[in-house]
Amino acid sequence: MRNPSLRQLEALMAVVEAGTVSRASEILRISQPAASKLIQDLEADTGLQLFERDSGRLVPTGRGMRLYEEVERIFGGVNQLARAVEAIRREEHGQLFIGTMPALSGPFITRVLKLFRARHPDVFVSVEARSSQYLTEAVLLRRLDVVLVISGLEHPSVIAEAVKNPPAVVVLPRGHRLCKKEELTPLELAEEPFIAFGPTSMMRRKVDSAFDDYGLRPRIVIEATTAPNVAEFVAAGLGVTIGDPLSMEIVADRVAVRRFRPELAFEYEIVRPVRARNSSLVADFVEATHAAALTTTILP
Missing domain, CATH: 1.10.10.10 (Winged helix-like DNA-binding domain superfamily/Winged helix DNA-binding domain)
Structure with missing residues (x-):
């Protein structure tokens, strides 16, 4: 044979x-x-x-x-x-495993990666979009190198750094009657059909508190748990909302944006291990994240 x-x-x-x-x-x-x-x-x-x-x-x-x-x-x-x-x-060229909340997984993280890859075109990047709780556990277990989450994590083995996010804005359908105003408060919005975030979300609690200070409640007609859904519903003309600019970017070219008073701060955090692998790549990713947050496409 x-x-x-x-x-x-x-x-x-x-x-x-x-x-x-x-x-x-x-x-x-x-x-x-x-x-x-x-x-x-x-x-x-x-x-x-x-x-x-x-x-x-x-x-x-x-x-x-x-x-x-x-x-x-x-x-x-x-x-x-x-x-x-x-x-x-x-591994020879480097690799970076990152995580992001679904709210930031669209245009914002794309802009971050464009800035990052301009400096590191040969680095392999893996992006995982999950809940903040899942991502914080993943970075604590060192399965992810750096994550973007809602602020609030405190742990001795990680570094948490606030992203300089612009304040919340009112997002309106194009041509809405309130577009003639430069600034809106709960008084103008109280009777408008309102697209709300889920009742346990940070943005929902902040918005409800702002309306409570005026003795008002938003007239909620639709409730959604993800920022992309809220944004799309507004773009479709189903109502108005108040959201942070970074998560609303998915509809930037299809909605009108106005300042909201009182000002609502909404912070995300970049979380990474104290002794991160690929620490220089993580540092450059953090820098790209801050730069991308300053160039949001959905401002009043």
């Missing part, structure tokens, strides 16, 4: 998976006679009948399928090796 060649084994896999020699030859980018010859030589070299001829088609025998399964396992190991090599190459 002669050892099969790599090309013969590739032909075996191609014929089994494609079903016909003609399609297998297309996969292998060789002629049909050449593909048939590879299979004939493989059977001769192994001394095994791997296929039965049935109306011009090659149907794998039991031995043929057993050999195919073994070759598939070996090729799978080769593919795993290729993935390992790629991972090593990525």
Whole structure:
């Protein structure tokens, strides 16, 4: 018995998976006679009948399928090796695993990454969008290098740094009657259909408190748990809302924005381990985040 060649084994896999020699030859980018010859030589070299001829088609025998399964396992190991090599190459160039709240996972994080990759075009970046609670646990466990979350985390093993986020704004559908005003308060908004964040969210609590100070309640018609949903509902003309500019950027070109009084501060935090791996990359990502926050596209 002669050892099969790599090309013969590739032909075996191609014929089994494609079903016909003609399609297998297309996969292998060789002629049909050449593909048939590879299979004939493989059977001769192994001394095994791997296929039965049935109306011009090659149907794998039991031995043929057993050999195919073994070759598939070996090729799978080769593919795993290729993935390992790629991972090593990525580590040589650097890699950064970041997390962000869904509210910041659209235009804002895109702007951050454009700034970051302008300095580090060869760095591999993985982005995970999850809840603040999930992300803080992930950074504490060092599964993520840096995360963007709602402020409030205090732990001796991490550094939490506030993002300089502009104050909350009133977001209105284009052409809304209140667009003629430069500044709005709960007095003007009390009778408007209001798109609210979920009752447990930080923004909802701040907005409710601002209305309470005026002895008013917003006329909530729709409630949503994510900033993209709230923003889209306003852009569709279903009501107005009060939100932080960074999370409302997804509809920047489809809504009108006005100042809100009293001013509502809404802070996000960048959280990273005290002794972060790839600390220089994390530092540059933090710098890019601050720069991106100062250039928000949804200001009054």
